[in-house]
Amino acid sequence: MNVQPAMSAAVAAQESPALEISGVGRSFHVGAGFLRKGKTLRAVDDVNLTVRRGEVLGIVGESGSGKTTLSRMMLGLMKPTDGSIRMDGQDIRTISRSDLSRKVQPIFQDPYSSLNPRKTIGQIISLPLETHGNGTPAERRAAVEQMMLQVGLPPRLIHSYPSQLSGGQRQRVAIARALMIRPEILICDEPTSALDVSVQAQILNLLKDLRETFNLTYIFITHDLGILEYIADRVAVMYMGRVVEEAPARQLMRNPRHPYAHALLGSMLTPDPTLDLPDLHLGRGFPDPLNPPTGCSFHPRCPKAMPECSNLAPKPLRNDNGMVECHLYREGNPQ
Amino acid sequence: MTDALVKGPAAEPEVIAPSPREEMRRRAKSHVGLIFGGTVVILVALIAIFAPFLAPYDPYDQDLTRRLVDPVWKTGNWGNILGTDALGRDYLSRLIYGARISLMVGFGAALIAGTVGSVIGILGGYFGGRVDSVVVYLINVKLALPGLLIALSLVSIVGGSVTALVLILGFLTWDRYAVVTRSVAQQLRGNDFITAARAVGASQTRIILGELLPNVANQIIVIASLEIAIVILIEAALSFLGLGVKPPEPSWGLMISEARNFMFFKPHLIAIPGFAIFLLVIAINMAGDGLRDVTAPEGRN
Numbered sequence: 001m002n003v004q005p006a007m008s009a010a011v012a013a014q015e016s017p018a019l020e021i022s023g024v025g026r027s028f029h030v031g032a033g034f035l036r037k038g039k040t041l042r043a044v045d046d047v048n049l050t051v052r053r054g055e056v057l058g059i060v061g062e063s064g065s066g067k068t069t070l071s072r073m074m075l076g077l078m079k080p081t082d083g084s085i086r087m088d089g090q091d092i093r094t095i096s097r098s099d100l101s102r103k104v105q106p107i108f109q110d111p112y113s114s115l116n117p118r119k120t121i122g123q124i125i126s127l128p129l130e131t132h133g134n135g136t137p138a139e140r141r142a143a144v145e146q147m148m149l150q151v152g153l154p155p156r157l158i159h160s161y162p163s164q165l166s167g168g169q170r171q172r173v174a175i176a177r178a179l180m181i182r183p184e185i186l187i188c189d190e191p192t193s194a195l196d197v198s199v200q201a202q203i204l205n206l207l208k209d210l211r212e213t214f215n216l217t218y219i220f221i222t223h224d225l226g227i228l229e230y231i232a233d234r235v236a237v238m239y240m241g242r243v244v245e246e247a248p249a250r251q252l253m254r255n256p257r258h259p260y261a262h263a264l265l266g267s268m269l270t271p272d273p274t275l276d277l278p279d280l281h282l283g284r285g286f287p288d289p290l291n292p293p294t295g296c297s298f299h300p301r302c303p304k305a306m307p308e309c310s311n312l313a314p315k316p317l318r319n320d321n322g323m324v325e326c327h328l329y330r331e332g333n334p335q
Numbered sequence: 336m337t338d339a340l341v342k343g344p345a346a347e348p349e350v351i352a353p354s355p356r357e358e359m360r361r362r363a364k365s366h367v368g369l370i371f372g373g374t375v376v377i378l379v380a381l382i383a384i385f386a387p388f389l390a391p392y393d394p395y396d397q398d399l400t401r402r403l404v405d406p407v408w409k410t411g412n413w414g415n416i417l418g419t420d421a422l423g424r425d426y427l428s429r430l431i432y433g434a435r436i437s438l439m440v441g442f443g444a445a446l447i448a449g450t451v452g453s454v455i456g457i458l459g460g461y462f463g464g465r466v467d468s469v470v471v472y473l474i475n476v477k478l479a480l481p482g483l484l485i486a487l488s489l490v491s492i493v494g495g496s497v498t499a500l501v502l503i504l505g506f507l508t509w510d511r512y513a514v515v516t517r518s519v520a521q522q523l524r525g526n527d528f529i530t531a532a533r534a535v536g537a538s539q540t541r542i543i544l545g546e547l548l549p550n551v552a553n554q555i556i557v558i559a560s561l562e563i564a565i566v567i568l569i570e571a572a573l574s575f576l577g578l579g580v581k582p583p584e585p586s587w588g589l590m591i592s593e594a595r596n597f598m599f600f601k602p603h604l605i606a607i608p609g610f611a612i613f614l615l616v617i618a619i620n621m622a623g624d625g626l627r628d629v630t631a632p633e634g635r636n
């Protein structure tokens with residue numbers, strides 16, 4: 001069989017992971033001014049993640065854990081200060097802005113701020129096509145109507161303005177816009193947390209269906225573990241800019257290993273009125289990211305903290321299907 | 336929404352709210368100030384455009400035998416409806432041609448100031464950082480300048496003409512546009528639709544012109560309407576002081592100035608152009624307020 005070079009390159013691209021994040025970090029200088037030395041805030045610190053094609057990776061963590069900074073770096077809107085992000089085996093720093101936009105697109109949390117209030121739905125959805133100069137106006141319009149049907153929007157809304165739409169419809173518009181240039185990866189930053197509970201399920205189902213139709217890879221950033229259980233294949237738990245545990249979604253839900261993942265699971269509210277608010281035993285609040293704790297950054301809140309936790313940072317312990325970063329787990333003692 | 340592609344427990348309720356444009360039209364129709372102000376401004380503009388057809392006489396034509404003729408309500412003579420001035424020129428014709436100067440200076444200066452100020456303000460607000468520092472510095476310098484004083488001295492150097500006034504007043508009144516557009520652009524820049532446009536690969540030019548500008552346009556129009564009124568008053572003041580439009584041009588401010596000597600004998604010579612200025616400025620102000628109410632109802636009060 002004579003395999004053409006182009007074919008083999010395509011096959012290689014198929015086999016390399018859709019997204020490879022290695023050693024990525026991002027620090028910000030805060031409060032620096034003239035003759036005044038600022039402090040360094042490490043929003044994201046040494047994150048290693050690999051996302052296979054067609055996979056749904058959930059990223060979970062409380063506010064300030066670096067989820068959104070990581071997503072902005074994956075979109076190429078912010079440059080990492082350390083490490084590299086590769087898509088289809090190619091470093092995103094070497095991919096042009098317009099090529100990168102064909103690979104990865106965002107879906108935002110707030111469908112009220114993500115749509116330009118002065119533009120019609122048709123104009124909003126066709127923006128990616130106009131930016132890339134694809135097709136004639138008539139072709140663009142046909143493509144927009146086709147996409148509106150696919151995300152469950154009646155095409156007659158094409159001349160409406162965002163203010164005339166409900167939250168769920170707006171989020172569908174945002175999804176349609178993201179899909180117009182057929183990206184491979186969708187980065188969904190809390191795509192349902194601004195919606196009513198009944199609409200959340202519709203949007204989640206839509207995203208699930210579109211994943212099959214368009215052969216998409218999702219990065220799902222959220223603080224709602226219930227959503228991840230439903231949609232994600234694997235989950236990475238972030239704390240203070242680091243990934244502290246990574247595991248298949250089901251395994252993480254049933255048997256969280258890191259104490260922080262355990263606490264997050266315990267924080268899920270159940271619709272049982274006899275139960276009180278869950279007690280997380282997390283003690284003090286989120287530590288000041290400008291003065292991170294020594295050793296393991298979780299030790300001041302950790303119910304299982306040991307003496308060594310306060311002075312020695314734990315090393316990541318990897319196995320076949322995940323990773324955990326905690327002194328409770330040692331090589332040869334995977335509990 | 337009975338489409339098969341819609342999944343989930345229940346389809347979302349259909350929302351058929353009126354479009355923003357329809358709502359705006361509805362608010363405009365019930366806004367008395369906007370209707371009154373807009374009508375007067377449009378009327379004055381039409382009079383200015385069609386001045387040669389409307390004016391009964393040449394506004395420059397002197398007739399020293401017919402000086403200081405009283406208006407029709409005193410003489411009953413319809414030959415010179417508003418009478419004549421000290422040089423025997425028909426007052427109505429001069430008033431009609433005067434509208435041209437007021438509007439040209441007002442709109443011309445607002446066009447220059449609006450362009451300069453909006454470009455500076457949008458760039459500063461959108462890009463932030465060093466660009467914004469420069470913009471803030473420029474705005475502060477402009478605010479520290481004694482505007483009227485500079486206008487006076489510049490006019491006395493280059494001489495008064497409509498072109499000179501438009502340029503000078505245009506480059507002296509851009510600060511309000513810059514301040515407002517900068518703060519609006521700053522608010523908009525953090526919105527996700529800007530991030531979405533960047534993620535789609537849109538250029539900065541496309542983002543500024545296509546995404547930002549439509550959201551700033553209303554504010555620019557509202558400031559412009561108020562600034563036009565201010566500039567018209569400045570032009571009248573400069574012309575009154577003899578530092579604006581030069582005689583024999585029929586500027587309203589100049590007409591008041593020329594009538595000063597006859598103030599106690601022929602008060603209508605001052606009252607007529609004075610009332611014209613008052614009416615035009617208050618109409619523009621009412622139209623501007625109305626525009627703000629209609630386009631940005633959330634910003635009322």
